[in-house]
Amino acid sequence: MVSPLVLILCLTLPLIFFFQKQRTLKNKAFPPSPKGLPIIGNLHQLGNSSLFFQLFELSKTYGPIFSLQLGLRRAIVISSPKLAKEALKNHDRVFAGRPSNLIGPQKLTYNGLGISFSPYNQYWRETRKTCVAHIFSSKRVSSFSSVRTFEVKNLIKKISSHASSKKVTNLNEALISLSSTIICRIAFGRRYEDEGVERSKFHDLLNECQAMLAGFFVSDFIPFLGWIDRLNGMHKRLDRIFKELDKFYQEVIDEHMDPNRDTSNGEDIIDVLLQLKKHQSLSFDLTIDHIKALFVDILVAGTDTTAATTVWAMTALIKNPRVMKKVQKEVRNFGGQKDFLEEEDIQKCSYLKAMIKETLRLYPPGPLLVPKETNEKCSINGYEIPSKTIVYVNVWAIHRDYEFWKDPYEFYPERFLDSDIDFLGQNFELIPFGAGRRICPGMHMALASLDLILANLLHSFDWELPEGMTKEDIDTQVLPGITLLKKNPLYLIAKIFNKG
Numbered sequence: 001m002v003s004p005l006v007l008i009l010c011l012t013l014p015l016i017f018f019f020q021k022q023r024t025l026k027n028k029a030f031p032p033s034p035k036g037l038p039i040i041g042n043l044h045q046l047g048n049s050s051l052f053f054q055l056f057e058l059s060k061t062y063g064p065i066f067s068l069q070l071g072l073r074r075a076i077v078i079s080s081p082k083l084a085k086e087a088l089k090n091h092d093r094v095f096a097g098r099p100s101n102l103i104g105p106q107k108l109t110y111n112g113l114g115i116s117f118s119p120y121n122q123y124w125r126e127t128r129k130t131c132v133a134h135i136f137s138s139k140r141v142s143s144f145s146s147v148r149t150f151e152v153k154n155l156i157k158k159i160s161s162h163a164s165s166k167k168v169t170n171l172n173e174a175l176i177s178l179s180s181t182i183i184c185r186i187a188f189g190r191r192y193e194d195e196g197v198e199r200s201k202f203h204d205l206l207n208e209c210q211a212m213l214a215g216f217f218v219s220d221f222i223p224f225l226g227w228i229d230r231l232n233g234m235h236k237r238l239d240r241i242f243k244e245l246d247k248f249y250q251e252v253i254d255e256h257m258d259p260n261r262d263t264s265n266g267e268d269i270i271d272v273l274l275q276l277k278k279h280q281s282l283s284f285d286l287t288i289d290h291i292k293a294l295f296v297d298i299l300v301a302g303t304d305t306t307a308a309t310t311v312w313a314m315t316a317l318i319k320n321p322r323v324m325k326k327v328q329k330e331v332r333n334f335g336g337q338k339d340f341l342e343e344e345d346i347q348k349c350s351y352l353k354a355m356i357k358e359t360l361r362l363y364p365p366g367p368l369l370v371p372k373e374t375n376e377k378c379s380i381n382g383y384e385i386p387s388k389t390i391v392y393v394n395v396w397a398i399h400r401d402y403e404f405w406k407d408p409y410e411f412y413p414e415r416f417l418d419s420d421i422d423f424l425g426q427n428f429e430l431i432p433f434g435a436g437r438r439i440c441p442g443m444h445m446a447l448a449s450l451d452l453i454l455a456n457l458l459h460s461f462d463w464e465l466p467e468g469m470t471k472e473d474i475d476t477q478v479l480p481g482i483t484l485l486k487k488n489p490l491y492l493i494a495k496i497f498n499k500g
Contacts, residue, residue: 031076031383033067034058041069043221049480052367052396055079059397065381071221073099075390076380079397081404081429086380087391088428092436096120097373099390103217103229107242108209113293115441116301116370126283128441131294134272136441141448143266145343147185151178152452153340156460163494168466172311172489175453179307180206182449187298188252189268205248208241210300214481249292269298301442304483305365306449311486312363313356313454316411318463318492319471323413327355331459337499341455343448352455354416356447357430360423362411364432367396367484372438395431396484404429461494 036042046054046068055077058066064080078084087095097120098105098112105117115131118124134140155178162169180203181191192202217234219226229235255261256270263271273294277286317324330351335341346352372391377384400408406415421427423443425435433440440446457463465471477487 029382029384030074031065031067031381032062033069034062036069039071039222041071041221043070046070047480050478051480052394052484055368055392055394056397056400059394065383070390071218072223073221073390074386074388075392076383076385077392077394078380079394080401081398083381084393084398084431084435085428088393088425088431088434088436091378091380093120094375094378095372095391096437097375099220099371099373100388102220103235104212104215104238107238108212108245109296110289110293113290114297115294116297120375120437123284127290127294130276130282132441134276135269136445138444140272141445144186144445145448148182148449148452149340149342151182151185151191152449152456154178155453156340156456159457159461159494160496163461163496166493168491169494170489170491171314172307172486175307175310176203176303178453179310179449180303182306183299183302185268186445187269187295187302189256189265189270202248205241205245206299206303208237209245209296210304210481210483212238212241213296213300245295246292249295250288252295253288253291298442300482301440302446304485306446306453308483308485309356309359309363309365309446309450310453310457311490312484313359314457314463314492315474315476315486315490316359316362317355317458318465318490319474320411321471323355323411324458324463327351327413328458328462331455332497332499335459335499339460339499341452341459343452346451346455349455350417351413352451352458354413356450356454357416357421357423358411358413360432361399361405361430362409363484364395364399365483366432366434367394368482369393369395369431369434370438370482393431393434395434398429398431401429460497462497464493464495466491466493 034042034045037044056079059077059079065076065078065083068075068077078087098117100119102117106112109117112118113123113127115124115128118127155174158174159169161167184202185191215234215238217226218228252270253274256268256274270291273286273291276282277288277291280286317327330349331341331346334345334348338345369392372393374385374387374389374391376387379385399405402408421430423430423432425431425433425439428435433443465474474490475488479485479487
């Protein structure tokens with residue numbers, strides 16, 4: 001039995017440490033902060049649901065850079081293009097870290113062996129360089145063109161059957177299914193959509209993985225209260241999903257290592273990684289765990305983000321008929337009598353490209369990006385930011401900054417016509433994929449699918465709301481999590497466009 005003295009010491013020593021740290025920080029020039037409570041700080045004022053919006057509301061009171069006390073950890077929130085540039089360009093290296101020892105990401109990425117959640121070090125630099133050269137290069141993205149084309153054509157066929165029978169289409173469901181199929185074929189060389197139970201199992205695994213990556217663990221912020229995570233079942237849930245995912249990854253790898261495997265459909269990403277492992281062509285020993293960790297980046301970053309952005313684009317278009325008509329006129333002019341728009345056709349569609357930029361501005365797939373952590377102390381906007389400070393870049397707020405955007409809440413693609421503003425990380429008023437060293441390496445892979453899907457949905461069909469609904473009934477509520485997902489499915493009626 002634990003003695004009362006030991007119990008008192010266990011409870012009071014962390015408190016003494018916490019308040020000493022608080023007094024030390026008060027003497028330094030640190031960004032303003034909402035008043036918090038002992039031990040938990042500002043944790044009680046935040047929640048997973050629309051965290052980006054809660055931080056946006058706080059920025060109205062405390063300014064474009066403010067601080068938070070998250071248990072025993074300090075954080076800052078950046079909410080303006082000017083300060084985003086200062087952090088992600090002027091101090092890029094300092095802000096390239098990731099919060100250390102977060103339970104969910106650490107477990108699911110085999111102790112930070114992927115790209116997204118790895119700390120900033122030599123391993124991360126080598127891994128990113130390898131992925132950019134061998135997985136996300138322009139040549140590799142182009143090599144998967146036939147996969148994208150085949151799967152988007154399948155989607156068009158399915159929606160055509162809905163249109164013929166006057167059936168309502170659940171675009172959320174259809175687009176998540178499409179995105180996951182494209183990613184699985186590109187990554188694993190197989191599709192799960194026609195496999196019944198296997199399909200359901202795969203989607204359940206993916207959803208649970210995303211939930212755990214964004215999940216709240218008390219021990220991430222207040223280590224001495226970590227027992228709460230075991231009491232509420234979070235550790236048990238995390239262990240279960242990790243084992244299931246690890247088994248799934250191993251089955252995929254075993255299939256690829258089978259010498260009798262059919263390779264007539266060409267190389268997929270697992271083939272590429274296994275070849276790199278076999279030839280030992282990297283500066284470090286690429287292990288099976290490294291490959292499994294990269295699965296998380298490919299699956300999570302590649303599935304939900306593309307589907308979510310497509311759903312938001314269609315949501316914005318159905319609420320803005322003027323824009324819908326204008327973009328349809330453009331894609332149909334370029335498409336002519338074709339039944340399907342190819343990738344090379346789409347590059348000519350400037351208004352479509354502007355519409356996609358505007359969608360990414362209003363509905364960035366990662367509204368807070370992946371949280372960062374400072375590698376060393378630095379000065380931002382006159383404030384002293386200590387090393388190991390968690391950093392949230394509120395992209396959702398930055399994309400609505402009145403100083404940089406006219407009528408920022410209006411869906412108006414014309415703002416990007418004859419404009420040099422792009423999302424490649426140099427214009428800090430538009431950073432849906434991040435900027436600096438940590439910019440999303442799979443951006444071009446995602447955009448290739450996004451362009452093709454949207455162009456053909458708009459080229460092949462006229463879209464209407466179900467009977468009895470008006471555009472005012474279409475809501476923009478979001479689900480909690482890393483990715484900006486529409487909470488309520490978008491149901492639309494497709495009508496086949498007569499090209500004659």
